Amino acid sequence: MNEAVERLVDLRWPSQVKSAYDVVIIGGGGHGLATAYYLATRHGITNVAVIEKGYIGSGNSGRNTTIIRANYGIPEAVRFYQHSLEMYGRLEQETGRDVMHATKGLLWIAHSEAGVRQERARAEINTAFGSKTEYVDPKTIQDICPQLDMTGQGVWPIYGASYHPSGASARHDRVVWAYAEGAMRLGVHVHQRTAVTGFLRDGDRVVGVETTAGSIAAGVVVSAVGGHVTTLASMVGLRLPIRTHQLQAFVTNRYAQAFGPIVASSGLGVYASQPAKGEMLIGAEIDRAPAYAYDAGHSFLRSCAFRSIALLPFLRDLRVLRQWTGVCDMSADYSPIMGFTGVPNLLVTTGWGTWGFKAIPAGGEQMAELIATGRTPALIAPFALDRFANDRTMADRGSAGTH
Amino acid sequence: MVTDSVLTHLLRRGEYLTDGGALCLGGDCPHCLATVDGVAYVRTCQTPFRQRLSVQAHPAGDLPRLESRGERAPVPARTIHCDVVVIGQGPAGRRAAEEARTDGKHVVTLDSGDGQDAIGIYPGPLVVARTNDSMWQLYPRDEIIVATGAAEIQPVAPGNDLRGLVTARATTVLAAAGVTLGRVVAVGTPPEGVVATSVSGELVRFEPAAADPRRVGAVVLRDSLGTEHSHPCDTVSLGLGLTPRDALLRMARGMNVRGVGDVLLPPDVPPCPLDGTVCPCSGVTVEDLRSVHARGFCELDLVKRATLAGTGPCQGAACVPHIRAFLAAQGADLPTPFTARPVTRQLTLGEVAAGAHHVATPRTALDAEHRALGAHMERLGGWWRPWHYGDVEAEYTAVRTGVSICDVSTLGKMQVSGPDAVALLEHLYPVPISSLATGRSRYVLMLDERGYVADDGLVCRDGDTRFTLTFTSGGSTFAELWVRDWAESLKLDVRVMNQTMSLGAINVTGPRAKELLVRAGVTDPPGFLRHGTATVAGVPCRLFRLSFTGEVSFELHHAAADSVTLWQGLMRLGADLGVRPHGLEALMKLRLEMGHIIVGQDTDFDSTPRRLNHEWAVRLEKPSFVGRAAILRTNKLPLDRQLCMFEMDGNAPAEGATIWLGAEYVGDVTSSTWSPTLGRSVMLGWVRLQPGGNDEPDELPTKVSIDGQHARRVTRRSFDPEGIRARA
Amino acid sequence: MHAPERLHCTRIVATPTALDTAAWPGGAVVLRVAADEALVAAPVELDVVSDPHAIVEPETAFCGVWVEVEEALAFLERECDWELPTERPAFAQGAVAGLPVKLWFAADGDDRVLFVVPAPFVVDFVERWS
Structure with missing residues (x-):
């Protein structure tokens, strides 16, 4: 039997949709399923439904480039993502499932004095808040990743980098499935192919959702959707400071493992890694113009391939297998939004931009705690929605940009 | 005769590059992939043979190596604007191209037989094609005609990885190319123009030959009574049905695209596979399909993600018909195929990068x-x-x-002129403009609607209705949009010239x-x-x-x-x-x-003038300007952090160094340098206000540590605090 | 191709109507780069347009080179994604070889194309041409 299949989860789908749940989570991606998982495992709350329009993990959870890192630019973010990174390290033990987690180390390359300044600053703030990042010189960079063209084709010379040894990756689908299995094993219902079409209201309060499978009453409704959160929020007259942008990526065929770290360059706007299956996974920055479409673009592929070859010349002769697009909810300050919305009984976890995958364990755990206790945990308090009204935005230069 | 492909050239000599599997010669199956001139995963059936071509099998039981060899000239790009693009030059494609030409259209055809492969259709519409010597970008004004035909269905049965298995159409091609086929047994639709023994029944397995365990020696079929029959052979021709190569059609939904010929065929659905390898690229068997299905993976996409079937170099051409048949047999509706995405034909990063800068x-x-x-x-x-x-x-x-x-x-340098120039600048800047005398300049902050500092520069008055504005180097492109957008939305009569x-x-x-x-x-x-x-x-x-x-x-x-x-x-x-x-x-x-300060280095995108200690550059008594409402609102909130100046003895810390008050983090350094004149280091940095306690207002710390050294916040610079030198 | 040389032009920002009705110096190449802007490859009097608020400035930010049309089209087929005008004379502008380039296709009988490149990108333009 195929090795991947042998270690696969066992998903036990519910036989029917109940008319009421204590908690309804909209969106069966990593964040929605992890929230359900931690509600069940940490708080004993199992009368929970996760409503998914497509199949689980069919949105951004199954489209991202699976990078796990905590090298952000503000203390609140470093703390949060470091916690998530550590939870990822324990996820296989926690769920008993192989999520193909591998610590690879991440190099973030500087090609200019300005870039050096930025990467040094990243190392400083990371170190201060418990995340491992150090500034490294070209010689060390070459030791870590001998395939790099240190001259950047003579156009983008490498000056230095920040090195984040705990940078890791995991198989995105397997993370989604591990949470889904764990949640369903404890009685959580996950309903695939069920779309939310509206909210049930009692005055201001949200008391449930209308779905393509009928009305479902709920004590609390949580939006964990990606890509269309503003559309969903507008159904209850809620405006979120979110714009949706495309993020594209492509993969090559599979090759024997020979590329160790994850490499990112802000100057060139690309990043590359070789996950366990052996393909080279290459991505870029978000498209500037907001869009909901999943269209793949040729100018992206052409330019991204070109720029990645400047960094890693061996890529030139690799075969492109497939390109695809995800849609990212970018908040006005490039940080996530978690918690209360001002609409009673409606919570959100959104603004996951290009960093949602790495936040799945901590995001799910913290949202579950908020739902179970009714109080915002300290770790995510800085990411509350009311920060925009209160002029307490989380401007994070460490998150803006690539992945 | 057409040039030999690498594959037929080798087969004629009895040489094999791969383990086996049913060769299709149509570019659909993964059974002829090899490393050609240092590039792995090349379809040797589509690669013209020439002398001195380096052809190597992929490493046995392993993946190809991650490397690139030698120098390679950049691949040139070509852009062609035309009326019609016809993809595929089989009979239907040729006919469609001819018709369009008769109508006087400028037609570009892509013939995979000539090494011209469309790799994708993108919004535009844009057809991107790889050819043997360049990359083409084709922009058709009228329509795209997809005539890519249909692929032959691969066999799924034990032994389907043996050599000597050939699809029916490929059998005809190999025979014509003079490849020795030996005894040919035809399963399903027989090959044209080839002497073959047709056999019927349900395909059970392929058995290896006694003389060569890697090559087929017999094919076993089961008749309607359940009896197995073994048919000795050297080659099995497999006519198991067709499945349209419609990925480009599906990818281009919503564009002016139509299919002609076999690409429009409804896909044949093979019988539910019972045993053997379904996906040769990822090594997925029927047993795997049963296993994942039993674990709740019942949708085509979930099966794909769980098994990785369809994620290899043939992009599901071999396995998808069988997985659909399998799922249908489990009681599901016949699922539609995966979403079609570029690239539909493989090419290297070096090729796809053609024309980029x-x-x-x-x-x-x-x-x-x-x-x-x-x-x-x-x-x-x-x-x-x-x-x-x-x-x-x-x-x-x-x-x-x-x-x-x-x-x-x-x-950034810009001229603004016009009857409404003063009105525009009064709106754009948080300081009075109309009172600025001709010949005078004023330092200005540029605020966004949220009251955050977007840029800074000068306003210089050149005349009653004429001004010169300056911006930071990095800010001038945005500044032009900003000035023009406001002029337009306020319907002001001004002229704007960016002179950067x-x-x-x-x-x-x-x-x-x-x-x-x-x-x-x-x-x-x-x-x-x-x-x-x-x-x-x-x-x-x-x-x-x-x-x-x-x-x-x-x-x-x-x-x-x-x-x-x-x-x-x-x-x-x-x-x-x-x-x-x-x-x-x-x-x-x-x-x-x-x-x-340097906007961008010392500021964040949420830096208000108050946080930058630049309230002197904002005149709130002005009745209206961009950002005023936001500033009035945020000024009512307690100040949370401020950009401050610091001095310390000893070497300048790194920019980005954290600032501490005892064991508490209070901020970080944005700019830092050693001052030769002062003989100490000077810094700018963000500092969070500390709770004042006992109803006292929050306050900025005075003595802090940076890099483990004592540093002090200064409210006034030490170097020429009066600014006498600049005015001298 | 010869290296592009710095052009001594006049740049005029004025109302679209004023630019539409301007009497440009005879024989000068006039590039209408925007509805409210023209680039004239010649010195121009301040009152060439009727708009009293027009901004008329000498402009030396561009370099130009005349290229035989055959050579130009061969280069553009490789380096330009957008569709070129077919009428003559014609003006077009957009990304060429990844740079902001303006093209002037001379009138029939003069088989040349003027490439106008911002001086800050000329080094890159020459590199990418070869």
Whole structure:
């Protein structure tokens, strides 16, 4: 039997949709399923439904480039993502499932004095808040990743980098499935192919959702959707400071493992890694113009391939297998939004931009705690929605940009 | 005869590159993939044979190596605008192309037989194709015709990885190419023009030959009574049905695309596979399908993600028909195939990158001068700029004690004229504009609607209805959009000319700056924050008197064509004054001693004037300007952090260093330098206010530590606190 | 191709109507780069347009080079994604070889194309041409 299949989860789908749940989570991606998982495992709350329009993990959870890192630019973010990174390290033990987690180390390359300044600053703030990042010189960079063209084709010379040894990756689908299995094993219902079409209201309060499978009453409704959160929020007259942008990526065929770290360059706007299956996974920055479409673009592929070859010349002769697009909810300050919305009984976890995958364990755990206790945990308090009204935005230069 | 492919050439010699599997010769199956000229995963059935071509099998039982060998010339790109693109030149494609030509259309055809493969259809519409010598981008005005035909269905049964299995159409091609096939047994539709024994029944397995365990020796079928029959053979021809190659059609939904010929066929659904390998690329068996299905993976996409079937180089061509049949047999509706995405035919990154360029970084008119002087050039604020000329200390000293020049051509520069120019600028800037006298300049912050500082610069009044604006180097592109957008949305009658590239600018700075200008022919240099015109070293200039370095400074704006003349003139005339150019590194030091901020370096995108300690640059008594409402609102909230100036003994900490109050983090350093004049380090940094306690207001800490060293916050800079030097 | 040389032009920002009705110097190449802007490859009097608020400035930010049309089209087929005008004379502008380039296709009988490139990108343009 195929090795991947042998270690696969066992998903036990519910036989029917109940008319009421204590908690309804909209969106069966990593964040929605992890929230359900931690509600069940940490708080004993199992009368929970996760409503998914497509199949689980069919949105951004199954489209991202699976990078796990905590090298952000503000203390609140470093703390949060470091916690998530550590939870990822324990996820296989926690769920008993192989999520193909591998610590690879991440190099973030500087090609200019300005870039050096930025990467040094990243190392400083990371170190201060418990995340491992150090500034490294070209010689060390070459030791870590001998395939790099240190001259950047003579156009983008490498000056230095920040090195984040705990940078890791995991198989995105397997993370989604591990949470889904764990949640369903404890009685959580996950309903695939069920779309939310509206909210049930009692005055201001949200008391449930209308779905393509009928009305479902709920004590609390949580939006964990990606890509269309503003559309969903507008159904209850809620405006979120979110714009949706495309993020594209492509993969090559599979090759024997020979590329160790994850490499990112802000100057060139690309990043590359070789996950366990052996393909080279290459991505870029978000498209500037907001869009909901999943269209793949040729100018992206052409330019991204070109720029990645400047960094890693061996890529030139690799075969492109497939390109695809995800849609990212970018908040006005490039940080996530978690918690209360001002609409009673409606919570959100959104603004996951290009960093949602790495936040799945901590995001799910913290949202579950908020739902179970009714109080915002300290770790995510800085990411509350009311920060925009209160002029307490989380401007994070460490998150803006690539992945 | 058509050129031999690498595959037929080798097969004719009895050589195999791969383990086996049913060869299709149509570019659909993964059974002929090999490394050709250093590129792995090349379809040898589609690669024309030529002498001295290096062809190697992929490593047995392993993946190809991650490497690239030797130099390769860049692949050229071609862009063709036409009326119609016809993809595929089988009978249907040829007919469609002919019809379109008869209608007088400009038609471009893509023939995979000639190595022309469409790799994707993108919004545009744009058809991208790989050819043997270049990449094509085809923009059809009228329509795209997809005539890619249909692929033959692969067999799924034990032994389907043996050699000697060939699809029916491929059997015909191999026979015609003179490849020895031996005894041919035909399962399903027989091959055309080949002598073969047709057999019928349900395919059970392929058995290896006694003489060569890697090659087929017999095919076993089961009749309707359940009896198995073994048919000895050397080659099995497999006519198991067709499945349309419709990925391009599906990808182009919503565009002006139509299919012709076999691509429109409804896909044949093979019988539910019972045993054997379904996906040869990822090694997925029927047993795997049963296993994942039992674990709740019941949708085509989930099966794909769980098994990785369909994620290999054949992109599901081999496995998808069988997985659909399998799922249908489990009671599901016959699922639609996966979403079609580019690329549909494989190519290298080097090929797909054809025609791409790096983003070009512009150079000022003085670029060659800087390089000739040995400058270390850096990309800064979107331009190539001199970082230093080899001796930062000497550059610094020249500014503080003598005279120095600096290329500031990259500054954003703009003229605004028109009856509503004053109204526009009153709206854009948080300070009074109408009271600004002609010939005077004012430092301004540019705020966004949220009251955050987006840029800074000068407003200079040139006349009643005419102004010159400056912006930071990195901010000028955004600034133009900002000015134009507001003018348009307020329906104001103004003219806007962005002159960033049109005008060079050289800053002449230092205690002896005026002396140098007088030598260069300026009789009456303008006073502080004034501007005027003069001919300097023979070059007509506008002179702006302001100061970023803290010394007497004149910014000389001039036609870009005159930059070199002016630069060389100043260098010559100031030679005995010790004039030398200074780069950005020295400038960073000079401005930091003065406590001047750099928007973008010292600011975040949520920096209000209050947080920057720049409330002096905002006049809230003005009834309206962009950002005013937001500032009034946020001013009611307690201040949470502020950009402050720090000094400390000892070496300058790294920019980005954290600032601590005891064991508590209170902020970080945004700019940091050693001040030769003060003999200590000066810094700018963000600091969070600390709770005051006992109803006291929150306050900024005074004594902090940075890099483990004591540092103190200063409310007033130590270097020339009165700003006397700049006004001298 | 010869290296592009710095052009001494006049740039005029004025109302679209004023630009539409301007009497340009005879024989000068006039590039209408925007509805409210023209680039004239010649010195121009300040009052060439009727708009009293027009901004008329000498413009030396561009370099230009005349290229035989055959050579130009061969280069553009490789380096330009957008569709070129077929009428003559014609003006077009957009990304060419990844740079902001303006093209002037001369009138019939003069088989040349003027490439106008911002001076800050000329080094890159020459590199990419070869």
